[in-house]
Amino acid sequence: MTGEYTAVNIKERLESIYHKLPSGVKLVAVSKFQPVEKIQEAYNSGQRLFGESRVQELLEKIPVLPSDIEWHFIGHLQTNKVKSLIGRVSLIESVDSVKLLDVIEQESIKKGVKTDVLLQVHVASEETKFGFAPDELWALIENKILFSFNNIRIRGLMAMATNTNDLEKVKNDFALAAGLFSRIKNMGEKKLDFFNLLSMGMSGDWPLAVKEGANVIRVGSYIFGER
Ligand SMILES: *Cc1c(COP(=O)(O)O)cnc(C)c1O
Numbered sequence: 001m002t003g004e005y006t007a008v009n010i011k012e013r014l015e016s017i018y019h020k021l022p023s024g025v026k027l028v029a030v031s032k033f034q035p036v037e038k039i040q041e042a043y044n045s046g047q048r049l050f051g052e053s054r055v056q057e058l059l060e061k062i063p064v065l066p067s068d069i070e071w072h073f074i075g076h077l078q079t080n081k082v083k084s085l086i087g088r089v090s091l092i093e094s095v096d097s098v099k100l101l102d103v104i105e106q107e108s109i110k111k112g113v114k115t116d117v118l119l120q121v122h123v124a125s126e127e128t129k130f131g132f133a134p135d136e137l138w139a140l141i142e143n144k145i146l147f148s149f150n151n152i153r154i155r156g157l158m159a160m161a162t163n164t165n166d167l168e169k170v171k172n173d174f175a176l177a178a179g180l181f182s183r184i185k186n187m188g189e190k191k192l193d194f195f196n197l198l199s200m201g202m203s204g205d206w207p208l209a210v211k212e213g214a215n216v217i218r219v220g221s222y223i224f225g226e227r
Pocket of ligand 1: 030032053074160201202203204218219220221222224
């Protein structure tokens with residue numbers, strides 16, 4: 001990269017988020033496309049939870065960074081990459097199809113582990129974002145199609161708001177995901193005993209997400225600088 005580049009102070013950025021973050025809300029430091037030196041710097045400032053969106057990149061970073069880092073996978077996951085991910089991350093936040101759940105179940109059984117996942121729900125007014133449509137997800141839940149897995153724990157929902165400056169629109173997107181989250185949670189379904197995570201909010205919109213009920217936020221560029 002050339003041109004003007006102002007490095008951010010990672011420690012200060014983390015502190016300023018934690019200063020405002022209500023207790024009980026987890027911060028995932030999104031380190032995709034960031035060099036390991038910057039991740040180490042965040043680690044040295046006390047951050048232990050990081051998010052990556054590409055399997056290959058994550059697998060290269062894991063062995064060269066401290067082993068007590070907790071990783072979340074947050075990117076679109078192809079079924080042929082599931083095998084190498086199982087057992088390496090504490091949460092797959094971006095599950096967006098039943099087929100993917102089937103593969104995660106099979107690979108988790110093979111490895112003898114339980115895999116925690118979030119279901120990604122598409123609430124943004126953009127074609128490009130992955131995820132279940134809210135109606136589709138509700139139907140899958142109501143028909144108990146998602147309750148047949150033994151080695152998967154569905155921990156909650158992940159959502160991204162529309163990429164816009166229209167805060168009312170962003171708020172509505174988050175409210176839609178939050179509404180679906182509580183509707184599912186309140187079913188009292190035995191298979192959803194662990195359903196308690198609502199991951200939404202990024203650098204530009206996380207305070208709004210928290211206001212709408214998020215208890216996991218995923219912040220990248222604000223902490224590490226532009227990618
Ligand atoms: C990149 C990414 C983020 C972080 O976005 P920033 O705007 O850099 O904070 C959060 N969630 C997902 C799914 C991402 O891919």
